[in-house]
């Protein structure tokens with residue numbers, strides 16, 4: 075598959091979600107434009123980056139598009155294991171998240187440096203002190219981490235996560251993380267989202 079730029083990947087992830095509830099057999103780039111607001115030209119360019127051979131004149135075959143998007147996102151692979159690091163207010167709220175149940179992702183461990191948190195909180199997966207972070211990640215073959223520690227702790231933990239085989243970090247903290255090239259970071263921050271909206275709407 076061709077190298078796919080990050081903005082295209084973001085749109086393709088959303089397209090996959092949109093198609094999961096789309097019931098027609100084909101879909102045109104104009105239809106996708108009307109559902110998403112992305113221009114039809116952008117949609118066609120994004121889709122041209124996928125491994126699909128169907129022509130766009132009468133629309134894309136939805137099943138072919140879905141298969142290619144699954145391939146891009148490794149959705150057909152076995153489950154991909156995740157952990158949560160930082161079980162304070164934010165981390166605790168994530169413990170009960172049911173959104174991942176129908177996905178390939180499964181949270182298999184939680185970590186906190188405060189053993190009171192790991193002992194008191196209840197969860198369907200084990201909660202551990204951060205002292206054994208590396209050994210649990212390696213033995214459980216955990217690939218992704220959800221980071222919800224205090225800002226000051228974020229970089230040291232991200233460095234530890236990067237050095238024990240984590241492929242990607244969902245960063246809920248406001249810290250701008252520095253990680254090696256082989257580790258991806260996806261920032262999920264309400265403040266940044268509002269600032270981005272503000273910057274876009276005032277241009």
Ligand SMILES: NC(=O)c1ccc[n+]([C@@H]2O[C@H](COP(=O)([O-])OP(=O)(O)OC[C@H]3O[C@@H](n4cnc5c(N)ncnc54)[C@H](O)[C@@H]3O)[C@@H](O)[C@H]2O)c1
Pocket residue numbers: 159160161162163164165185186187188191204222223224225227231245246247248262263264265
């Ligand atoms: N993304 C968003 O929109 C958003 C919204 C609110 C808060 N936040 C951020 O999320 C983070 C967590 O916020 P919170 O309100 O849950 O904070 P919190 O203080 O309630 O929880 C932080 C938890 O991290 C644990 N911790 C500290 N150092 C650790 C370490 N080295 N290893 C493992 N655990 C460690 C603490 O024991 C605590 O349980 C903060 O960085 C905050 O700024 C993000």
